[in-house]
Amino acid sequence: MENKPSNHSEELLEAGKLNELRKLLIGLNQSELDRIKLLLNDPHEFSKELSILLPYAIRKMIEQGEVSVDNLLPFVEEAMHKSIQKNPQRLADILFPVMGPAIRKAVSEDLKRMIAAINTSLESGFSPKTLKWRLQALTSKRSFTEILMANSYVYHVSHIFLIHRDTGILLHEEQAKESRALEADLISSMLTAIRDFVSDSFKSSGAGTLDEVQVGDLNILVEQGPYAVVAAIIEGRPPADYRLTLSETIEAVHFNQGTDLEKFDGNTSIFQLSAKFLQNCLIKQKKQTKSKPPYLVIVLFVAFLAGITYFLVQRQLQHNKLNAFADQLERTPGYHLTSRDFKGNTIYIKGLRDVMSDNPNDISDKMNIENRFVHFDFESYISTDSGIIIQRAIKALSPPASVQISLRDQTLIITGEASEQWKTKALTQQPYIYGINSIDTEQLTSGTNLQWIIPAIEKHRFDFEINVVNLTEQQQVNFDSLVQAALFLDEFNQMYQKRMAIYVQSFTTKSGNLDANLKVANQRIIAFISLLEKAGVNSKLLVSQVKFAEDLTESVNLRSVRFSVFDNKQANP
Amino acid sequence: MIKKKIAMLGAFAVGKTSLVQQYVNSIFSEKYQTTIGVKIDQKKITLNDQDVTLMLWDLYGDDDFMKMKPTYLMGSSGYLLVADGTRSETIDVAIELQKMAAEATHNAPFILIINKSDLTETWEITAETIQKLQQMGWNILITSAKENIMVEDAFRHLTQLMIL
Numbered sequence: 001m002e003n004k005p006s007n008h009s010e011e012l013l014e015a016g017k018l019n020e021l022r023k024l025l026i027g028l029n030q031s032e033l034d035r036i037k038l039l040l041n042d043p044h045e046f047s048k049e050l051s052i053l054l055p056y057a058i059r060k061m062i063e064q065g066e067v068s069v070d071n072l073l074p075f076v077e078e079a080m081h082k083s084i085q086k087n088p089q090r091l092a093d094i095l096f097p098v099m100g101p102a103i104r105k106a107v108s109e110d111l112k113r114m115i116a117a118i119n120t121s122l123e124s125g126f127s128p129k130t131l132k133w134r135l136q137a138l139t140s141k142r143s144f145t146e147i148l149m150a151n152s153y154v155y156h157v158s159h160i161f162l163i164h165r166d167t168g169i170l171l172h173e174e175q176a177k178e179s180r181a182l183e184a185d186l187i188s189s190m191l192t193a194i195r196d197f198v199s200d201s202f203k204s205s206g207a208g209t210l211d212e213v214q215v216g217d218l219n220i221l222v223e224q225g226p227y228a229v230v231a232a233i234i235e236g237r238p239p240a241d242y243r244l245t246l247s248e249t250i251e252a253v254h255f256n257q258g259t260d261l262e263k264f265d266g267n268t269s270i271f272q273l274s275a276k277f278l279q280n281c282l283i284k285q286k287k288q289t290k291s292k293p294p295y296l297v298i299v300l301f302v303a304f305l306a307g308i309t310y311f312l313v314q315r316q317l318q319h320n321k322l323n324a325f326a327d328q329l330e331r332t333p334g335y336h337l338t339s340r341d342f343k344g345n346t347i348y349i350k351g352l353r354d355v356m357s358d359n360p361n362d363i364s365d366k367m368n369i370e371n372r373f374v375h376f377d378f379e380s381y382i383s384t385d386s387g388i389i390i391q392r393a394i395k396a397l398s399p400p401a402s403v404q405i406s407l408r409d410q411t412l413i414i415t416g417e418a419s420e421q422w423k424t425k426a427l428t429q430q431p432y433i434y435g436i437n438s439i440d441t442e443q444l445t446s447g448t449n450l451q452w453i454i455p456a457i458e459k460h461r462f463d464f465e466i467n468v469v470n471l472t473e474q475q476q477v478n479f480d481s482l483v484q485a486a487l488f489l490d491e492f493n494q495m496y497q498k499r500m501a502i503y504v505q506s507f508t509t510k511s512g513n514l515d516a517n518l519k520v521a522n523q524r525i526i527a528f529i530s531l532l533e534k535a536g537v538n539s540k541l542l543v544s545q546v547k548f549a550e551d552l553t554e555s556v557n558l559r560s561v562r563f564s565v566f567d568n569k570q571a572n573p
Numbered sequence: 574m575i576k577k578k579i580a581m582l583g584a585f586a587v588g589k590t591s592l593v594q595q596y597v598n599s600i601f602s603e604k605y606q607t608t609i610g611v612k613i614d615q616k617k618i619t620l621n622d623q624d625v626t627l628m629l630w631d632l633y634g635d636d637d638f639m640k641m642k643p644t645y646l647m648g649s650s651g652y653l654l655v656a657d658g659t660r661s662e663t664i665d666v667a668i669e670l671q672k673m674a675a676e677a678t679h680n681a682p683f684i685l686i687i688n689k690s691d692l693t694e695t696w697e698i699t700a701e702t703i704q705k706l707q708q709m710g711w712n713i714l715i716t717s718a719k720e721n722i723m724v725e726d727a728f729r730h731l732t733q734l735m736i737l
Contacts, residue, residue, distance in 0.1 A: 167578040167648030168613075169628060185576070189613040189628045196644040197609040266575045266625075266650060266735075 063259070113240035155219075155236035156284040161188050162253060162274055163229050164264055168192025171228060171264075171271040174278040182233070191220070191231055225250040227261035232281055245281055252277045315345060318373070322347040325367050325374065332358055333387035348375045354383035356391040382434045389435035395477065396433050397426045398484040401459065402452030403444065412436045415443040417452060419488055450500070453492060454565045456485035457502060462528070462561045469527040469561075482563070483535040489565065490538045501568035503545040504529055507558050510548050521546040528561050543568070576626045577735055579728075580646050582674060583655030584666035585634040588688040591718035592655065592727070593629055611645050620732050627732065646677035651735040653727065654685045658715070661697035664706075671711075682734035683712070686727050690717040 023029050028036075039046045061067040084091050137144040159182055162172040170188035175181065195210040213220040219234040223246035230250045232242075253274045254261065260270050319342055326340045326349055334357020341348045353360070353376075364374050383389075386407045393405055393412050403416040412433065414426060423441055430439045460482045462475055471479050486502060493500055506528075508521040525544040533539050545564070549556055556562075581589045590612075597614035614629040630645055634655075646652065652674050656663040667685060674683065685706065687698060703713055714730065716723040 164648070167628075167650075169576045169578055169648075183615075185615050185626060185628060186613055189578070189630070193609060193611045193613060193630070193645060196642065196647075197611075200642050200644050266577045268574050268576050 069255070109243060154285060155234050155238040155242075157232050157234050157238070157242075157282050159184065159233040160278045160281045161191075161231040161233075162271060162278060163188045163192060163231060164261070165192075165225070165228050167264070169264075169266070169268070171261075171268050172274055172278060174275060174282055176282050176284065188231070191222070195222070221246060223247050223250045225254050225261075227258070227264070228253060230278070230281065239285075242283070245283070249277045249281050318345045319347075321367070321369060322373065325364055325369050328363060328367065329360060332363060333385035334358070334383045334391075335360075336381065336383075346373050346375055348377070350377045351379075352381035353378035354381060354385075354388050356388045356395065357383065384435045389433070392435065393429075393433045395480075396429045397422075398480045399426070400452055400485055400488060401456040401481075407436070410435065410437045411440050412438070413440045413443070417445045419491060420446045421491060422484070422488070450492065450565070453485055453488045457482060457489065457563050457565050460563055463557050464524065464559045464561070466559065469524055469531070471531070479531070479535070483532065483537055486532065486537040486541060490541055493541075499567065499569035501541050501543050501566060503543050503564040503566060504532070505545045505547055505562045505564060507547050507549055507552075507556050507560060507562075509558060510550050518546055524559070524561060574624060574626065575736070576628060577650040577732070578628045578630060578648050579731065579735075580630045580632060580649040580652040580674065580678075581655060582632055582646075582652055582667070582670045583634050584657070584660070584663040587634060587655045587657040587660075587663050588718045589631055589634055589653075589655045592653075592686065592688065592716065592724055593631060594718075597629060610642050616728060618729060618732060620729060620736065623736075625732055625736070627728065643673055643677045646674050649674075649678045649681055651682045651684075651731050652678060653731060654683055656685065656687050656698070658687045658689045658696045658698050659692050661702075664698055664702060682731065684727055684731045684734070685711050685713045687713065687715045688718055690715045690722055691720045 019030050022033075039049055058067065058072075062069065080091075134144055157176065159173065159175045161170055161184060163169070164171050168189040168191070170185045173184045191213075194213070198210045209222075209224050211222045211224065213222075217236055219236075219238060221232045221234060221238065221243060223230050223243065228250065230246050230253070232238075232246060234242075256277075257271065257274055322342070322345075323340070326337060326347060329335050329349065330337050334354035335351060336353075337349060337351035339348075339350045360374070360376055360378075361371055364371060389407050389412070390405055393407075397405070397414075399405060399414070399416075400418050400422065403414060403418050403422075406413045406415070412430070414423075418426075423444055423446060427439055427441065430436065460478050462471070462478070464470075489500055489502065492498060504525050506521040506525040508517040510517075522544065525546065529539070529542045529544060532542060543566075549558060581593065583589050593614055593616070597616045610633045612631045614631060616627045616629060618625055618627065630649065632642075632645055654667045654671055654674070656667045664687075671683065671685075674681075687703070689696075707713055712730065712734070714723050714727050716727055718724060
């Protein structure tokens with residue numbers, strides 16, 4: 001019996017020693033080992049212990065970056081999905097406290113948007129611009145509201161601030177490239193102060209916060225989050241759905257940096273990570289200013305085009321006209337063109353010209369072509385054109401008016417009536433008339449009578465310039481014809497013992513100095529008679545006569561010389 | 574970049590605005606103090622090779638501290654209590670303000686600045702009062718905004734307390 005206490009003591013002593021030994025060996029005492037055994041053997045106890053550690057462990061892993069929220073998201077989503085499928089009512093009960101304010105806010109935002117749209121519609125009214133937008137809506141298959149929005153809202157988000165909600169400290173700022181820098185720290189704090197002031201002053205609840213400040217065209221939209229707010233500085237009026245963009249941004253910032261925001265201690269560097277979300281808010285929409293057509297350029301271009309067209313048309317018309325002239329020249333007897341070139345509006349014509357041909361400038365005058373636009377370079381030649389040959393023959397023969405000349409097979413055919421003397425002379429001229437082989441005078445009747453001589457003389461008229469009695473080329477031809485007729489008259493006098501004579505008439509007027517007028521008229525007659533005498537006309541045939549215009553029934557050129565045949569024997573018996 | 578919010582509290586005309594006037598970047602008019610009750614300034618300092626931006630919330634001083642909006646104190650990492658050495662009642666206001674500020678800022682560090690050291694001959698606050706407050710654990714600095722004495726030190730000292 002005495003040994004029992006002793007044994008018990010020894011057992012206790014042994015146990016104590018064993019425990020001490022175990023502690024020395026593995027570092028755990030018996031009670032700790034028993035607890036570990038319990039955890040290993042009892043799942044209920046183990047899970048209870050684990051449930052305490054697990055949230056802390058997950059949080060630690062997220063903080064250390066071993067597990068990201070993104071990794072957990074699928075499991076959480078799946079769990080929620082199954083939970084909702086299993087018992088939707090439970091989720092509804094959970095969400096009920098937050099759904100009310102959320103729905104109210106959403107409805108409120110929608111109402112604001114709708115009112116803004118209606119206001120804009122009313123403001124726009126039925127202006128031509130609105131009608132144009134309606135037409136655009138019809139043609140582009142877009143709703144009128146879309147067109148209206150697109151045309152009405154012109155805005156430019158210049159700065160976006162991420163502000164810590166409690167301290168008002170600027171966590172991060174993004175600004176549009178073209179915007180000027182602002183005192184972002186001070187503005188952020190002041191904005192927070194104003195928010196607090198409004199909140200305090202009007203004792204508003206958390207649901208109603210300062211979310212918009214409007215100063216003229218400048219709008220500051222503020223979107224609240226649990227720990228931070230985003231504030232957008234907007235020039236102009238942003239679209240109604242821009243608030244949704246801000247809302248999504250603040251959600252994204254909280255989702256990604258919620259812990260940083262919650263534990264914010266003044267270090268703002270870390271919020272550089274939110275830059276990408278904030279940058280998405282830097283949007284702008286410039287009003288599509290319809291570019292006006294460059295009227296001035298168009299007008300100038302049209303004018304230029306019209307000028308060019310006018311120039312080309314005028315040039316073509318001129319060329320046509322000059323070509324027609326050249327064609328006419330080509331058709332004119334005595335011309336043979338070898339080339340025609342244009343330089344600008346001038347035609348350069350080269351070729352051959354018979355001296356008997358018409359003056360080219362006379363032809364151009366008839367076609368209303370100024371001489372400065374035609375340039376001739378003609379070589380002389382002898383034309384075999386029938387017209388030119390006849391002209392050549394007339395010049396050579398100076399036929400009386402009673403004679404007609406034609407050409408047939410290089411034979412000059414002379415018909416009519418002429419003196420024997422002229423006929424003889426004509427036949428001798430044949431070798432000098434180029435282009436004919438013979439002269440046929442079979443149909444020319446000989447005879448000299450006044451029937452043809454008088455008209456052949458009296459038909460001639462010579463008009464002169466002031467104090468001039470020079471013959472032009474054409475007048476020279478007439479003069480020769482006149483001389484020829486005068487010679488016939490002389491021959492007639494001799495043949496028939498007649499004293500027929502020619503009044504060489506000059507004209508003047510009774511007005512003014514009569515003596516001076518008569519003197520001038522006489523001088524002209526004397527000069528002309530002198531010319532006739534030099535040409536071989538018998539001076540006895542020529543009698544000067546000055547006539548006054550006032551005495552005549554017809555009007556005459558005072559500087560002209562005319563002729564009248566009379567019987568001098570009767571006048572001076 | 575470290576940014577800290579600091580509040581400046583004190584009775585009316587103790588010199589809060591004068592204390593910061595020459596050292597801060599300010600874009601806002603002082604009229605904000607009388608309209609919304611606060612004017613915000615910014616001061617950048619370098620402490621232990623670290624740049625710190627202090628956002629100074631200069632609260633409107635009113636002898637009736639009940640009018641003070643505690644909302645403006647929220648989120649402050651520290652605050653400066655300012656009293657006027659020539660007016661003993663401003664210490665009383667400071668003591669009351671400190672109670673409110675301690676609650677609003679969750680016992681953030683603070684410094685009591687007793688301003689107008691250039692007018693010591695007319696001081697009403699006694700050394701005993703100062704000693705008593707120091708015994709309560711208050712950090713106290715005597716400054717002169719007018720003669721720029723210990724002003725910069727006050728900001729640096731408070732920043733040191735906040736960062737540590």
